[in-house]
Amino acid sequence: MSFSKWIGAGLGWSFGGPIGAIIGLVLGSIIDSVSDSGTPLLGDWQTKQKNQPTYRRQAQPQTQPGDFEVSLLILASVVIKADGHQDQRELDFVRQQFVNMYGQERANKAFKLFKGINQQQIPVRQVCMQIQQMMDHASRLQLLHFLFGIAKADGMVTDPEVNQIHTISGYMGISSRDFESIKAMFYDSSDNAYKILEITKEATTDEIKAAYRKMAKKYHPDRVIHLGEAHQKGAVEKFRQVQEAYEKLQKERRF
Structure with a gap:
């Protein structure tokens, strides 16, 4: 399965709004011009994007795995850069988590997307507001848990990382009690x-x-x-x- 077919098959609401814009830029920069069928790699993604209503017009659907994965990759990039540098142990944690969840082949595709996301300036507030609007509460809590895991991958959670995750949590509409509950799991x-x-x-x-x-x-x-x-x-x-x-x-x- 080509890269565009993999990502296009799993995504729903993220084709609208700031998350859709980020993914569009990343896919547009990936040098992988021919799919398995010989057509441009972005073809499937672009077709689905044109046919997909923007997230602002949709009622809240059940969160799809692809939407969760893309949201996770974007927010992971934000947290990793929170303390001003990217520790290789944190990058390895992200890769290993995807290997554990999806297997090596799919993890490689996810990490390829992550590296492209990691080169961009992320509009954190806008991204988190889209996630709040479109993602169910249980899935948002799962995102938060994963972000703390990334922050602790180098052995400790720094104050800048905690502050960034707290900001993300607030933007996603997660209560301070839920934030402190998940935070305590890592101390x-x-x-x-x-x-x-x-x-x-x-x-x-x-x-x-x-x-x-x-x-x-x-x-x-x-x-x-x-x-x-x-x-x-x-x-x-x-x-x-x-x-x-x-x-x-x-x-x-x-x-």
């Missing part, structure tokens, strides 16, 4: 279990149990089943961390 401190469950140390046993039920439902892998099996792996990790936070408090509180 080791005595109160992380409370933060993950979105409660304080003053919470009663009944409040801890109620918080666990709420968070287990919010982060359950089935919430992103529409993104496909590949993206459920990340959701399973979030769900596991909620369970571990609850079990830690069970031991501490002896209930």
Whole structure:
């Protein structure tokens, strides 16, 4: 399958708005002029773009895997450059995550797209507003979790990276409580279990149990089943961390 057919097959709403503009520029710069059928590589993508309504005119659809992947690549580029330099470990993390999710061949195509995105100036606010408008809440939380994983790929999450992810989170319409919950999954401190469950140390046993039920439902892998099996792996990790936070408090509180 040619590069344009791969990317065109998976994308929906991102063909409108700022995300569509970014992808158009990247595909236009990729030197790969002939597809498997002998036609220009951009042909399939351009045809679909012309037939696709702009994102501003659409009601919110169910997030498609291709839309999630492109949003992830664009925001990953923003986070990697947040502290003023690109660490090779962060780039390797992005590549390895795609290998784990999609296999080597598809990961190579995704990373090729990522390198093109990484050379552009990203209009962060506009991109995130499009994601907020078109992507369901569970998928946006999954994006946030992945971005923190990238930031920590070099061993630590720097303040510029945290600030950038916080800005992205706000633009995507994610609450501060959800942001702090996911952020706590990447730090080791005595109160992380409370933060993950979105409660304080003053919470009663009944409040801890109620918080666990709420968070287990919010982060359950089935919430992103529409993104496909590949993206459920990340959701399973979030769900596991909620369970571990609850079990830690069970031991501490002896209930």
